[in-house]
Amino acid sequence: MENNQPGYTGWGFVGGWNNYDQYVKFTVNNSTGGNKTVTLRYAAAAGNASRKISVNGSPEIVVNFAGTSGWNVFSTASFTYNFPVGTSTILVSHNSNWLNLDNLTITDAALATQAAAQSGLSVYPNPVRRQDLLHIALHADKATEADIVILNLFGEQLASSRKELQKGENTLGLPVNQLLPGSYILRIKYGEQIQTKKILISN
Incomplete structure (x- = not known):
């Protein structure tokens, strides 16, 4: 565990991770399945x-993490899994670089995905606490990139991020602890669409 870069949450972060024998294991408890x-x-x-x-010994999937502009610049990557009720184990193993x-967070994808399919965009939780991630659910007609900007009420840009979208439903995580x-x-601008929320x- 390291804490030599600003912007992390909690006590620190897993750093210096570039060995094929290294992995991180998370144990989570879900009160509902799905x-x-x-x-x-x-x-x-x-x-x-x-x-x-x-997850729970299932066949491995590979999750890609786009490069960031610094070790103190954090981004997010997500995947969806059908969890059972109760305890599950998530094993994250080295693959490249x-x-x-x-940190790792788990959110119920069903309601957000349904809302995104109806309106094209859903954000949750809203209000969001500074120490939590703001989750963005949206539908993309094709694989593309999304430019995400947070503005104050005067229209001044305070934060920005670029995320890759897959065709279909997407759920993104956005840290807001710097605000x-x-x-x-x-x-959010993606493809030919620009949407705002x-x-x-809150604290």
Whole structure:
């Protein structure tokens, strides 16, 4: 566990991770079963990285982590899994390149995905606490990139991020701990669409 880069959450982060024998194991407890989105917050200043992930001993999938502009610049990568009720184990193993892993969160994907399919965009939780991730569910007609911007109520840009979208339903995680409590505008541009949502950040 390391804590030599600003911007992490909790006590620190898993750093210096570039060995095929290294893995991180998470034990989670779900009060309900079903499809849930697992979001990993990370930094990858050495460039694009990947990790192999297995849930409850299932066949491994490879999750890609786009490179970040610094070790103190965090982004997120997500995948969806059909969890049973009760305890589950998530094993994240090295696959390629360096990666700092900050945290892992699990959210129920069903309601957000349904809302996104109806309106094209859904954000939750809203209000969101500063220490939590703001989750964005949206539908893309084709694989593309999304430019995400947070503005204050005067239209001034305060934060930005670029995420890769797959064709179909997508759930993204966005950290908001760099912003003060208050009201903001979330603007997302992807493909030919530009959508906005008002968000509220609390302590």
